[in-house]
Amino acid sequence: MSPASPTSEGYAQSDRTGAPPVLELRGVNKSFGPVHVLRDVDLTIRAGEVTALVGDNGAGKSTLVKCIGGIHPTDSGSYLFEGEPVKVDSPRAAAELGVEIVYQDLALCDNLDIVQNMFLGREATRHMMLDEITMEQLAAETLASLSVRTVASVRQRVASLSGGQRQTVAIAKAVLWNSKVVILDEPTAALGVAQTAQVLELVRRLADKGLAVVLISHNMNDVFAVADRIAVLYLGRMTAQVSTSDVTHSQVVELITTGRGRTLRRGTDPSDRSTQPNGEPA
Amino acid sequence: MTTGALSRTGWRESALAPVADHFRQYVGRLRGGDMGVLPALLGLTVLCTAFAIMRPRFLTSGNFANLFNQGAAVTIIAMGLIFVLVIGEIDLSAGFASGVCAAVAAVLMDRHGTPWYLAVGAALLTGVVIGLAIGLLVAKLDIPSFVVTLGAFLAFQGVLLKIVRDGENVSVHDSTILAIAGKNVTPWLGWLLAAVAVGGYAAIQFTRTLNRSRRGLATAPMAVTALRVGALAVLVGAGVYALNLERSRNAAVASLRGVPIVVPIVVVLLVAGTFLLRRTAFGLSLYAVGGNREAARRAGIDVDRVRISAFVICSGLAAVGGIVAASRANSVDPNSGGSNVLLYAVGAAVIGGTSLFGGKGRVVDAVLGGAVVAVIDNGMGLMGYSSGVKYIVTGSVLLLAAGVDALSRKRAEASGLR
């Protein structure tokens, strides 16, 4: 481990204790009609780490995320959660496992306020009635814990928020639920410099709290700033899952654009097993 | 706030500041295109004033009672439509669905001697089945609701003709059903119900305000809450007083006073509908589906079930509206729920502030909009205008309301408030 990424070293050590990865996909395939979008994709996500998922436009990143989130059913392959095979066939099933996703298109209801959006589908109720007070307090606390102080009121309609504010609401919605895995699909694509830095800091903090975080991004600087591990998707295939400290910018760019890493010496095994032999479940 | 109020320097500022703040926020929302009940209330005031000046008879207790009996059926059908409009759909068949359901009840009572409660139950069941069928076609087959309900509109017209056997009409003799739109609540009971309604509203509003401020959450100032409760008390009190005046030409022979029975029925439906839409997770899921269906799906909401439920509620309430209409007309005929009923109901919802674009609407919109429609119909009738003119005016008001809806939506988009 190089000192370039001090955090990754610590977590690599914790891997050696033998705990299974939080979430693991093996041989996942997904087609939309004749379009074969995901081909035998393997992915390993570990607690306390930020895994960057990179790949060109159309590589299948969002589709992969939607498969993890139960939005799209997969055609084949297995889905392991904390080492156990599970069936995730609906957004609710994913949420019940503790997998939360911040979608690229955010999926917020403009006509509802921040609290209503954060609790949508999982409202707190008392005697069949919405427990507005509890939800409002929890929403405010969660936003505060993410150091979000830019929204005037949690009772604001989401339509009245700026892009960055909407992004933070979507992230707050994901972390509200004591989730184990948080996946962010291009969370910084529409943000300015300062807001991007904020979101990245947030991503890092989540991982440091022990969550498994997946970050999809096109920006290599962002990826190298926060990720412990990089997974590269090329035309629906997982071409590499490597430690950030083992690769350079240009190597990752090469993997993204050609799917090959000629200059890579190690860590090209997609399932990541060769680089972390001790990370296997006992 | 309390300590500030005690300080010598300016209790007026500190006591009034939250109220002024609240008012400023309200004006901001209005400017942003979120007009709430304001257009309907303004329209109602203007219309009532105009008719009262031109036709003093408009303001009599007798006509006032008449307004409620006239407007109730359309208002109830509009309440159901709001559930469908909130999820961004439309039900063009609600009018004839009300006719079919009423015909089922009338035929059962008139030709088979079924007791009224079973007949009403059958009508409601018919409404639920109709809603289920429409909802399944819309949600499961993804046929646009406009098309499904346009087809149903025509089909129900035929079903109605078949049930009442072409050209005839089925009369309603049952005294309980006839009482709905024909009898009044005893005056003292009217006052009691009014007191319960206002008291209940006050209790809910004040506990809400108190609970929120106790937990340190932003809330409307107590003064504003008190003002709201006071306004409602005055309005309800004046209404009950007016309706409890003697309106019989010959009181010695038959006294005619009291709140029409339809009023408590509409109020109960209003409270129940508002509770369902605003205070339950189901209600929230209706708004979510209307606002962003995909987001609702990803939040784990069973979107199909929500959409089907909305149509079931709509047709179920249409059945209630149909029975109220049958009570008023003393009969069901092949045109029950036809002609202007559906358009008046959609008009009522939109005039009241429910959006045709989905995601926005409240049950009270049906009551306010229904009142506007009833006042236009009633006032222009008093002025001797023909049905033709009434239709033109009501149609124009509907277009005006839809225009306000579209413009406020544009405005909301521009200002980022919606």
Ligand SMILES: Nc1ncnc2c1ncn2[C@@H]1O[C@H](COP(=O)(O)OP(=O)(O)O)[C@@H](O)[C@H]1O
């Ligand atoms: N719902 C869908 N139906 C059909 N094709 C889809 C669908 N979603 C994504 N695709 C296709 O799958 C491919 C991968 O898309 P996506 O996962 O969005 O890529 P990325 O997020 O990596 O840019 C694209 O070719 C896209 O056209």
Ligand SMILES: [Mg+2]
């Ligand atoms: Mg994408």
